[in-house]
Amino acid sequence: MSRPQMFPFPSTILCLSLFLPALHCNNNLLCYYSPIMYRNKTFDLILTECPPAELCMTGNGRYGNHSALSTRGCMASTGCGQIHPLRLKGTVYTMT
Numbered sequence: 001m002s003r004p005q006m007f008p009f010p011s012t013i014l015c016l017s018l019f020l021p022a023l024h025c026n027n028n029l030l031c032y033y034s035p036i037m038y039r040n041k042t043f044d045l046i047l048t049e050c051p052p053a054e055l056c057m058t059g060n061g062r063y064g065n066h067s068a069l070s071t072r073g074c075m076a077s078t079g080c081g082q083i084h085p086l087r088l089k090g091t092v093y094t095m096t
Helices: 009-023
Strands: 030-038 046-049 054-063 066-076 084-088 091-095
Touching: 030 054, 066 091
Parallel strands: none
Antiparallel strands: 030 046, 030 066, 054 066, 054 091, 084 091
């Protein structure tokens, strides 16, 4: 007497639930992130996913003619090309 073939239902459901999220495609950008930090400091960049309405950015902080700060990450496109003052430890830098 032969055993009836049974469909491995629980293991198939588990397998599909693990791999279906990988098939979900999105159009969000992957950008490198680093916090605002002094130029002479090092930081291991972190890959991050930007929200749908944001772009990758790199920021440069200047004190007079000296490039002193840097940052990377995501930001709204409306902030691109703008200049913002940033006070850090009592010094005001110009962030672009």
